[in-house]
Amino acid sequence: AGARWETPSASCPAGAMTAAMGGGNAKGEVPLSCFLFVVVAFATVGAILFGLDQGNWAGAIEKPNFIKAFCNDTLPSLDPSREWDCEDPELLPAYYKSFLAWGSSLVQLGAFFGAVILGPPIAGHAGRREAMFVGCLITVMGVIPMCLFTLPNIFMASRFLAGVGVGVVTYALPMFIAEVSPPQIRGTLGSAFQLLMVSGMIVASLLNTQSWFGYRASFSLPVYPAIVMCMGIFCFPQSPRFTLVKAYRHGKQAEGEEQALASLTLLRGSKKAAQTELLDLKKTMESEEEEAPWSTLFRDPSIRRRVLIANSLQWMQQFTGINALLSYGPSMLKAAKLEMDIEVAQFIINVVNLGGTIFMMFAIDRYGRRPLMLAGSSIMMVFMCLSAVIAWQMKAYQRELEALQSPGLNVSARMLSAGFNMSATSVTGAATLEPPAGPFGIHLGTCLLFCLCGYIMAFGIGWGGVCWVYPSEIFPMDVKEKALSTSVGSQWLANFLIAFIVPYQVSALGLSGTFVFYASCLLCISIAVFFLVPETKGLPMEEMDNLFGPRLGQKEERSTDESQEESASEDEESSS
16 A cells, blocks of 8 residues: 555756766666655665664663662662672673663564564565554554663563564665665665664764753654654555565566556656666566575575575674674773763764764775775774773773772872872872873773774774675565575674673673674674675676576576587587
8 A cells, every 4th residue: 555656756867976976877877766865765764763772772771860770779689798880880780780681682682583573474475665664663662661661571571572673674674775776876775774773873872961861761762763654654655676576476467567667767767767677677577476485595505695695794793793882882981981971972982983884875886895894894803902902901900099099008109100190189188099091191991982983983884784785685586585584683683692791791801801802703704704705786686696606496497508509519510
């Protein structure tokens, strides 16, 4: 259902638009329509929902009312002989550490369920728009109880339900964008998902810097884009590829071709270009008319290779350590004694992430997917190693400080030799200590913030959007819903794992050990991408078989054709 579109939209200057986005101006490129950008812009409102959900947690758990409601009110019942601190990630009470781990990771677990179980049947039978609509409704149903109740069990269940909705949206949205986009700017438009997601994170982090903005208001943020999506998604045309496939599967080829042509005319701004593209789609649909079984994902060598790469990219993205930073960056900076408001520091990190994402949007169709991923992981590894060194120095100074502050010990000379600055004495006669300085006299907490900004800039350039673009463009239509569900499911399963283990990781390894762990992962990731991930820049979705190898049926047809050609040539030779 939805509005029927009859009038073609105006075309945008294809050459100028494509060149500006890094796609070049090669002969035979699909013309661009301004309406295409309107469709993609509205669809990516779902990415803002995702970003608000990702960005609100780190700031909300630092709000005094949140800490009071879920941690401080229960501290008197704990063992008084042990040192507890609800604001220090290395001294959290065990139950609160578990609460934060589950509170952060249940969204990811719910998103895994939404992407793997709920999303594919809705997107495959009803449509991509319908899947996004259902996902937004579920998100609203999950967020509202989260804002109203402080009972841990209700809070956890609400986090899971909201995650289910987010999973459905993030499953259908990249697929929809890839299917409506022309090859020369498919990467750029697909990257709009990441751009709007980061924008949502910035909005959440900016609002969390305000003292009047409580944790309940922070958790409510995803509701607003979800409502906008529900109200407007059916005002836009269906994916022409899905329309055609669905019609073919139900024996309504003529009706499907008519609807697909109408959608393509709007999206391309030219009926002639739409007819040409429709002919190419029809040729491809002849071999993809029937939905392939799940076994095809593993039985067909070409599809199996794509599935393994798509899933591996999602796992690799999470093991760059990005969600350790996004979810617990403020807590890490607080432990590093950063001389700045923690929410402001998180806002700075998100703005830097936005800068990297914008660069990636203009570079992905000019330089390709592989170079961005390789450069990103290499730079991230360097900054992660530097962060580990800084965190280790901070811990060493903290231990030295605790030793030097022993009661009755005259420590001035030793403290100066250790690198601490002595300020005026207090009324009790004890010296006031200032944190040690790093390179060029800069406080080590500031150095850590600089490294984390460099890290997330590299992430935005190489790994933020590419891992969503790449899987959405490499699968044929007969396996697309199933294959993408495994890819997005892997994203959320890995996301769940990282979100769950980070509080325990920081507690067991400390900040420096956590950074070293992810730096090691980044080295392995760079090697894997270099040897295993091929480039897809500028390649039409219908020609991916040329890159990943022919499908199983195509191999059999080729071998049959080759044998027939050989026998024909032998007959000619014998007759001559």
